[in-house]
Amino acid sequence: MKKFQLGEFEEVVLLVIGILQGEAYGFAIKLEIEKRLSRTVSMGALHTALLRLEEKGYAKSFAGEQTMERAGRPRRYFEITALGKKAWEYTRASREELWKALPGNLWNVGKA
Amino acid sequence: MLEKLKTVEMKNVSWFGQLLLFLFRHFVDPRIRDHIEGDLLEQYFHLRSSGKKSRAERRLIVDIFSLLRPSLIRRISFKKSLPHNVNAMMKNNLKIAFRNLKWNTVSSIINIGGLTVGIAVALLIGFWVYDETRFNTFHANYARIGRVLLKGTDSRDGPFISSSLPFPLATELQSGYDSVFKHIVRSSWTQDYILTAGEKKLSRKGNFIDPDGPEMLSLKMLKGSRAGLSDLHSIMLSESSARALFAEADPRGRTVTINNKTAVKVTGVYEDLPLNTEFNYIQFFSPWDLWVRENDWILERAATNWMNHFLRIYCELKPGVSFHTADGTIADAEIKHIKGLENYAEQTARNPKVFIHPMKDWHLSPIDRKAITDPKPMRMLRIVTITGLFVLLLACINFMNLSTARSEKRAKEVGIRKTIGSRRSQLIAQFFAESFIVVILSFMLACLLAVITLPMFNGLTGKNIIVPWSNIYFWFSCTGFIVITGLIAGSYPAFYLSSFRPIKVLKGTFRVGRFAAVPRKMLVVLQFTFSIALIICTLVIYRQLQHAKSRPVGYDREGLIMVDMRSEDFEGKYQLFRSEFFKTGVVAGVSESRGMATEVVSGNSGFGWKGKDPDNMESFGTLPVTHEHGQTIGWQFVGGRDFSAANISDSFGVVINEAAAHFMELKNPVGEIITWKNQDQLYTYTILGVIRDAVMESPYKPVEPTLFFIKALNGGVSCLNIRVKPGIALSKALPAIEEAFKKVVPAVPFEYKFADEEYAMKFAAEEYVANLATFSGLLAVFISCLGLFGLASYIAEQRTKEIGIRKVLGASVFNVWRLLSKEFVMPVFISFLIAAPVAYYFMAGWLQDYQYRTNLSWWIFIAAGSGALTITLLTVSFQSVKAALANPVKSLRTE
Structure with a gap:
């Protein structure tokens, strides 16, 4: 049952939006991901993901203030929607389920 | 303030970065581009401020390229960014253009009519010029064919050219110059002969030529082959001669008697040579050797005699040999034989040189007996070309004048269109559409007119011109003409009017400058200068013709x-x-x-x-x-x-x-x-x-x-x-x-x-020029007056209110008439001042060619000038009197 479509990178972005709590705009999200996951994120990938999230209704955005450090360009802040939260939960729940179903010995092998 | 900040910071981005950002702005969806660009800039300056300058550059490059992906590029709103539908706009432009034509019936008719006449004349003249320059090109090897001539200097008469050549010269050219000539063709003079076949007797012009002749002239054979003259007693007939003698029957093998004396057999029929070839009047060919046989004196006295000049020699050069080289090779062909011979001292003293007059010069640069290249055909060609271009120019001037005059009236329209939201580019497109429609319409009408009048034109010029529909250059030049005229005539309204500020126009504070009419007046002066000059030329030519015709002849020609x-x-x-x-x-x-x-x-x-x-x-x-x-x-x-x-x-x-x-x-x-x-x-x-x-x-x-x-x-x-x-x-x-x-x-x-x-034929060339001058003069006057009529009606309309007020204040009809007519009298007067000396100069030169000539009396100039003025006043008066008679109550109530 594919109730909620959420790609791996989209999931990361959605999580980071949640972490940043109202301070989530493009560059901040990028920095956060790079800091926490130590992986490089391209602007293209990030903004495509943001656009997709918005289209799917998991996130919404609003225009922010124009600031000097951005040469007068506005920020666009993202926040998570109720649907987004559901998708979150769903993804997390389905993962847990899968984890639980994993045989114990395999788990141990993995640990060793 | 923000704007300022933005620019200051943008300046700090490296030039390459700026270029990339420009690219980015251009491609990425405008709705998301601003904040993404913000992110990019924030990152860029973030990295730079932390000392990672090159990393900042690299990241910018990578990120921008990563952003140029289909999901972000102007994806959603491509259609919406062009707010208008191109097809609908084009349709609208055409519709408005046609409506404008319909509403301004008079000026549309003048515009289209004048331009149509102008283009039609230019087309006809173009055909004529083309035909002239294509003279003789019927012959496949046209570029290599020539006529052998002798030139020398006579102690008494000066330089001379002889096209009659001595028999031994032909023999000499035939034997020793294989490297130069492909064909050497001897020919008799063209003469009338009586051809008899059975009961039929006809008088036909013919030449006796060497058997190579038909090949050299690339005759189109309908029956038989080009080798038809190899038999001594043979004759090749033109299609029309064959038909006249034998009707539809195959004439091959039939016997024809030349001058009731020599029986020859028909060996071939060739298609009549077209009118624009030198040899088109030749109706049959017979072998040269037959002519020699029939005229005993040739072999008896002329075959080795360099003094007896009586034959013509035509030649075709080998491919790759230039006329210059050939001239150098054959120059001494005569003199090397006669030098030192007894009795030839005088002839040697004339230093006769053999040379070739190329076929391409025969028609337009003929050489006369005094070795002077006759400039008249070439001059004629040039004059006709210039006349044609001028008539066309006059028509274009009308078109331009009327459309600029009309367009000033449309300033308000422009204002309203702009207020409603029309873009400038749309207005430009609309004005161009209008001018192109008129040009294309006139061009099509002109083609029709040219086709209809072509038979008449052919009769007038003695040519057989057909419209070169299949000629690609014809279409190129026509398209070029349409585009150029459309652009020139449309550019003033398109660029000038569309630049108006709507608020000024609509408030009424806008005024078309006092000098806006100056270019228009100058164009009118140009038109009338040409017209008056042509009237003067026509009068002079006619007077000269009358002068020569009324010369006492000294015998009675009637009956x-x-x-x-x-x-x-x-x-x-x-x-x-x-x-x-x-x-x-x-x-x-x-x-x-x-x-x-x-x-x-x-x-x-x-x-x-x-x-x-x-x-x-x-x-x-x-x-x-x-x-x-x-x-x-x-x-x-x-x-x-x-x-x-x-x-x-x-x-x-x-x-x-x-x-x-x-x-x-x-x-x-x-x-x-x-x-x-x-x-x-x-x-x-x-x-x-x-x-x-x-x-x-x-x-x-x-x-x-x-x-x-x-x-x-x-x-x-x-x-x-x-x-x-x-x-x-x-x-x-x-x-x-x-x-x-x-x-x-x-x-x-x-x-x-x-x-x-026969006597009247002596005037043919001058009558030709006179007809041409009259024709183009009338047209020039007609077209110029058409333009004036349009301008006058425009001005009268523009000043409706002024005239109304003047009449209320007591101006008489005459006052108003004078007021309106004055504007047009001045340009015509200036035109006269320019045209008179120019025409005098050319006509004095033209008359120099005639020893028995009329004089250039002053009354011709006065007549032409006052004629032009009268026509102008008549044209303008129609409008100005109409305006002057109008009821002021009505005219003040308009709008």
């Missing part, structure tokens, strides 16, 4: 019939002719003469008389006639008497004209003795009478001193003259004369010429 006696059948039949003709009762006189009354065909020197200045080189026209000639032609004697058959001693009498008497400086010429020396024999003649100068040659030149003999030393008569009784209709007289003629010489077709028609 004079002339028959060329070109076969031996006429010999010894003179008295028989006389009695048969007089029996018909319609003939008043019969005589024979050398050449027609309208030409002097032979001349000689070697004369002596009392008191002759030995240094004075004379050359008299020498014409043998019969006793009754003077009476038949209508000589007018100023002294002495005519020949008399009763007086046997008159056989050695001579009648001279006034010019001859004047030349000989004899006070009482009658009774004086003239001697004529020929081959060491001296003959003596007594002057019997002096006649008034008869214009036999060019009516523009002084009359040549001419002597008339009964027994001349230069051969006999060649023309039979018949004078129809005055008062008897030619339609009645001709059948009777023909019947009598057939009785005397049944083997010869009765072909005759009228003296008055």
